Amino acid sequence: MPERNVVSWTSMVSGYAQSGNYEKALGVFLEMRRAGVRANQFGYGSALKACTGLRALGVGVQIQGCVLKGRFGENLFVRSALVDFHAKCGKMEDACCVFEAMSERDLVSWNAIIGGYAVQGFGEDSLRMFQKMMREGMVPDCFTFGSVLRGLAGDSGLVRISQMHGLMMQLGFGSHRSLSGSLINAYAKCGKVESAHRIYRSMIKKDIMCSTALINGYAREGNYSGGVLDLFKEMIVMNMRLDGVILCSMLNICANVASLIFGRQIHALVFKHQPSLDVALGNALVDMYAKCGEIEDANHAFDEMEEKNVVSWTSLISGYGRNGHGHKAIALYREMEREGLKPNDVTFLSLLFACSHSGLTDEGWECFSSMYSKYNIMPRAKHFSCLVDLHARAGLLEDAHNLIQDMNIKPNASLWGAILGACSNYGNKSLGEVAAMHLCDIDPEKSVNYVVLGSIYAASGAWDNALETRGVDDESLGLISKLIPPNNDMQNQACAEADQSGDSWT
Numbered sequence: 001m002p003e004r005n006v007v008s009w010t011s012m013v014s015g016y017a018q019s020g021n022y023e024k025a026l027g028v029f030l031e032m033r034r035a036g037v038r039a040n041q042f043g044y045g046s047a048l049k050a051c052t053g054l055r056a057l058g059v060g061v062q063i064q065g066c067v068l069k070g071r072f073g074e075n076l077f078v079r080s081a082l083v084d085f086h087a088k089c090g091k092m093e094d095a096c097c098v099f100e101a102m103s104e105r106d107l108v109s110w111n112a113i114i115g116g117y118a119v120q121g122f123g124e125d126s127l128r129m130f131q132k133m134m135r136e137g138m139v140p141d142c143f144t145f146g147s148v149l150r151g152l153a154g155d156s157g158l159v160r161i162s163q164m165h166g167l168m169m170q171l172g173f174g175s176h177r178s179l180s181g182s183l184i185n186a187y188a189k190c191g192k193v194e195s196a197h198r199i200y201r202s203m204i205k206k207d208i209m210c211s212t213a214l215i216n217g218y219a220r221e222g223n224y225s226g227g228v229l230d231l232f233k234e235m236i237v238m239n240m241r242l243d244g245v246i247l248c249s250m251l252n253i254c255a256n257v258a259s260l261i262f263g264r265q266i267h268a269l270v271f272k273h274q275p276s277l278d279v280a281l282g283n284a285l286v287d288m289y290a291k292c293g294e295i296e297d298a299n300h301a302f303d304e305m306e307e308k309n310v311v312s313w314t315s316l317i318s319g320y321g322r323n324g325h326g327h328k329a330i331a332l333y334r335e336m337e338r339e340g341l342k343p344n345d346v347t348f349l350s351l352l353f354a355c356s357h358s359g360l361t362d363e364g365w366e367c368f369s370s371m372y373s374k375y376n377i378m379p380r381a382k383h384f385s386c387l388v389d390l391h392a393r394a395g396l397l398e399d400a401h402n403l404i405q406d407m408n409i410k411p412n413a414s415l416w417g418a419i420l421g422a423c424s425n426y427g428n429k430s431l432g433e434v435a436a437m438h439l440c441d442i443d444p445e446k447s448v449n450y451v452v453l454g455s456i457y458a459a460s461g462a463w464d465n466a467l468e469t470r471g472v473d474d475e476s477l478g479l480i481s482k483l484i485p486p487n488n489d490m491q492n493q494a495c496a497e498a499d500q501s502g503d504s505w506t
Contacts, residue, residue, distance in 0.1 A: 004035070010043040013050075022050035026059065039066075041075045048081040057089045076102070080109045087116020092125075111143045118151035126151035127160065142176050149182040153189040161186045177203065181210040188217020197227055211235050212246050219249040228253060229262075242273045244281050251284035260292040277304070283311045290319025310341055318350035326358025333367070345377050352386035356393055364390040385414040392422030397431050413442050 009032040016025035029047040032039065039047070044067055051060035064082060072078045079102050086095035099105075099113045110133045117126035130148050133140065145168055152160050165183060173179050180203050187196035193214070200206065200214050211231065218228040232250060235242065247270050254263035267285060274281055282305035289298035298319045305312060313336040320329035333351055336343065343351075348371040355364030368387055371377045379387075384407050391400035400419055404411045416438045423432030439446070 004037070006032075006037050006040055006043065009035075009037055010040060010046070013043055014046040017046040017049045017053075020053065022053040025050035026054070026056070029063075033066075038070070041072045041077050044072055044075075044078045045081040048078070048085045052081075052085045052088050055089050057091070060085050060089065074103065076104055076106060076109070080106070080112050083109060084112040084116065087112060088119060090120060092116060092120055092122065105138075107138060107141060107144070110138055111141070111147065114144060114151075115147035118147040121151075123151035123154065123157065140171070142173060142179050145173060145179055146182045149179075149186045153186040157186070158190040158192060161190060175204075177205065177207070181207070181213060184210050184217075185213040188213055188220070191221055193217045193221055193227075197231070200231075206238070206240075208240050208243065208246075211240060212243070212249075215246055215249045219252045242269060244274055244278055247274060248280050248284040251281075251288045255284075255288040255291040258292050260289075260294060263288045263292060277306070279305070279307050279309055279312065282308075283315055286312060286315040286319065290315060290322060293323060295319055295323045295325065308341075310336075310344055310347065313341060314344070314347045314350055317347060317354065321350050321354025321357060324357060326354040326360045326363070329354035329358075330360065330363050330367075342375060343371075345371070345380065345383070348377065348379075349382055349386065352383060352390060356386055356390040359394055361390055361394045361396070381412055381414070385412070385418060388415050389418040389422075392418045395422070395426050397422055397426060397428050401431055401434070411438065413439060413446075416442070 009028065012028045013025050013032070016022070016028060025046060029039070029043065029050070032043070044063065047063050048060060051057075051063065064085075067073055067078055067082070079098060082098045083095050083102075086092070086098060095113060095116050099109065102109060110129070114126050114129045114133070117123075117129060126148055130140070130144065133144070145164065148164060149161065152164065161183075168174055168176075168179060168183075180199055183199050184196040187193070187199070196214055196217055200210055203210065214231060215228060218231075232246075235246070247266060250266045251263060251270075254260075254266060266288075270277070270281060270285070277285075282301060285301040286298045286305075289295070289301055298316060302308070302312060302316045313332065317329045317332050317336075320326070320332065329351060333343065333347070336347075348367055351367045352364055355361070355367065364387065368379070368383065371379060371383070384403070388400045388403050391397070391403065397419065400422065404415055404419070416435045420432055420435040420439060423429070423435060
C-alpha cells in the first residue's frame, strides 16, 4: 500500500492477534509506532491481547504506559484488555488496581477479573467478584459461569457448585454445551463423578472436552466401575478423536485395577491414535505394565521412549520394587544418576520400598542418606515408614524401634504397624506390646491391632497374662479370642492385614 493509515495498520495487528500469531501482531504494532502512526483503542486492545498470549509482561507494561499518556486511558475496551493482560500474566494486584480504577465497567471487564482470579487459583476471590457483579445488577453469561466453576472446582467447592448449577438453570444456561463441560469438570473434581455422568448423559451432542473431563474424574477418584468402560466404548463408537490425555487416564485406570487385558487393548489404541509417543503416554505405559506385573513389558516400553524424565525412571524403579527386583531397582537408579537426572522424593520412596521388600538393608540406608546429604530432599513420614519397615523385615527390630524414637516427626500408624507386623513374624513379644499399645492409642477401634497382638501372645503361650500385660479391656480381649483361632495360620493372615493397614508398603 502506498499509504497506510491507522485503520490499515490496526487491521493487520488485529488480524494477527485474532489468529493467534501474537509475535507478528506485536511486530506490526511496533512498526506502526515507528512509522509515526498513533494507535487507536482497537490497536491498543489487539496489542495487549498479543502480550497476554505471549505472557510478555514487560512489553505489555510499556504499551500500558503509552495508553496512559494518550487519550485512551479511560477507554472501556482498552481498560478491559489491561485487566485481562495483568490477570493472565499472574499480576492480580495490578489487574485489581486497573479494575477498581475504572469509572465504567461492562460484562467483559467483569469476566476479565473473575476469569483472572479463577485461572490463578483464587477461587474464593473469583466467587466474591461474581457476587459483587450480581449485586451491581450485571447479568452473567456463559464465560462468567465457566470461570466461576473453574475456580470452585476442587474438594471443598461442592455446595457452591450445586448453587451455581441452580442459578445457571434459573437463568436459562442449563443446556449450554460449553457450560455442561464446565459442570462435568467441576463435579468430577469434587468427587461427584455420578453427578458429572448424569450431566454428560443429558447432553444432546457430546464432545471430546466433556468426555475427557469425565474420564479424568473417574481416574482421579479411583472409581473403576463399568461406567467408565461404557463411556470409553461410547467414545470409540462415536468416532471421537482419542487424544493423549484420555489414553493416559485410561492407562492409569488399567494400572490401578491391574487389568492387563484391557491395558493391552488401550496400548493398541495408542499405536493407532498416537503413533509418536510423548513422555506422558510412555510413562503411563510403563506404570500400567509394571503394576500389572509385566515387568519385561514395562522395561520394553521404557526402552522405546525417545525422551525420558524423572517420572519415567521412577515408574520403572517402582515397578522393579513392586515385583521383587530390588537389585534391578538400585541398578536403574544408578544408571539414572549417570544420565544426569536428579531423583525426587518419590524416586527415593520407590527405592526404599524396593530395598525393604528385597532385604537390601545397606542399600536402603545408602539411598536414604543420599536423599538428604546429596540431593537435599527432606524425608517425609512415608520415607521413615519405609526405612522402619526395611529394618523390621530384616529382623532388626530394636534398630527399627530406635529409628522411631529418634525421628523428628510424630510416628503414625504406618510406622507402628510395620513394627507390630515384624514382631509377630519374629516372635518379639515385648516390643510387639509397645507397638500395639501405640497403635491402640492412635486407633483404638481398629480390630487388626488386637488381632496381631493376640497372635503374638498365642505364639508365645502367654494368653493367661494378656490382660495384665497390655491392659486390654474385657470386650477387646473377647474380640481377640473370637478372631484368633488356636493355630498359626491366623498369625500370617494378621500380619498381612497389619501390613495392608499402613500406607501400602506391602
